[in-house]
Amino acid sequence: MKQLVRSQGFGAIIGVVAMLVVFTLIDFSGWWTNQTVANVSQFTAILAFVAMGQALVIMTKEIDLSVGSVYGLAGVAFITLEPALGVPGSFVLALAIAALVGFLQAIAVVKGELPSMIVTLGGLFAARGIIYVWTGGSVHNFSPAARSHPMTRLLGGELFGIDAAILWLITVAAILGLLLWATPFGNRLLATGGSRESAESRGVRTDRIKIAAFILCSLLAGFAGILTLCNQPQTHVTLGENMELEAIAAAVIGGCLLTGGRGSILGAILGALIVVSFRYELIALGAPSSWYITFIGAVLIVAVIFNQKLARFLGHSA
């Protein structure tokens, strides 16, 4: 219990409970329907993938603004390369493209000693530009054969009556959680974000840790793009636009500190749940959809204040 309370996801657990109580009170019949629960969990799963990757990067005291574009780029690659390579081939190549984007940005950050905010802002524009050039602005679809390919169904359909994306999220989150909490890599990643100098004095190769975090982040964003398109195999040039901001918001709401070294996988998922739930519920309540952005901004600021108070209460210096 003590571990749980001290963990970075604790604030987000309180946030989710509070949010669910409020939504239940104001909109019981609208909120607790199969349709709403299914939609919210599906969108949460997709955003959670991107947020988990973002959380890993933030924990190393960097940031990745390119995830929305990488999400879109991997999705576009997956759909447009399929006729030539088949579903498994385009899946692998789309992920490889995502990983490459992460790797190149990481090299610029680590070897070029450039601020990740600038490098990945460049990545955001560059990858989005490639999407425009690649698709020529047009919409691409999967052929019926590709839609019914077992792999497409495994990634985008339903398994045991549950959206595949949710099962993938549970699997990947469990792996990432273990990686972060129970392996030397996770220990060194948190150390890199906590105090890079101290980590290096212990022989930790913080450059490599950061490169790995950026690659993982891009891979997760790319995987989320692929999952989305397996579910609805149609690309738009705007695929994943603004997603970087939602992912950062989710990670921060989930207890990630931009000062590095603190955060959790569970927190990122719960943060994504909060962001998606607000979007969905505001629209359901009939608020103009444009208000949603404002609300996310307000939730973000409240969450940061709350997490900070909680951290002080628990005796962290952050």
Place this chain on the structure above:
Amino acid sequence: MTNTHPLIQVKNLDLHFGAFHALKNVSVDFHAGELIGLVGDNGAGKTTLIRVLCGIYAPSSGEVFFDGKKIEKFHPKLAIDQGIETIQQSVGLCDNLSIARNFYLGREPVKRILGIPFLDFAKMREKSTRVIRQFGLRDNVSADDEVERLSGGERQSVKIGRAVEFMNRVVIMDEPTNHLSVREREHVNELAVQLKEQGLLVIYITHDIFQVHKLADRVVIMENGAKVADASTDAMTAEELEEVIRQGGRLVEKREAV
């Protein structure tokens, strides 16, 4: 006590940071089983020199030999692997991690499950608990507590305990008794002597000349990036030592001239 060939030999070491000449033609030998006091004013180059020895800075020119072998690549990891441990003033512990996690940072013990290396929490906890008890941390501090909770003295104790635990050949202590209570200071100094008696090379950096004169076998004095004196503590009183530092090495030059 000293062996015939030096454990660490520094030859004609120069280090430039841009236009700044941080180390100037430094040559010095360190032997196993010696406790060396490295003294000098702020900015004298003491910390810069040890940062070369522990792999943080690579020299601009000159050579460093460890156990007779020339060091070709400078990296903290390589230095640690060779058994050179550094206890620095502000560096070495990550506040956001537990004592056990800090203790083993960079060389975590693992248990392999299906070939995947998982942290061996039981071992990490047990060993670091034993060490923190031995080094007098408060009883209510556990190995699972974050380092953030520790006092300055407790932090040093964790670092020293770590250096002892890993059976190093060289322990470099960079002002290890700063921010410590009198009792903690004595404890750390006793420990430095104990390490030396076990046959380790201990390099002890401090501003406290009287303290180091009592502890060290030999004192190396630096000034403006250069070595200005290197003398056995038997050959010089603490007062003479202080005078040398005050004169910035001119006294030694004068002596040599005579």
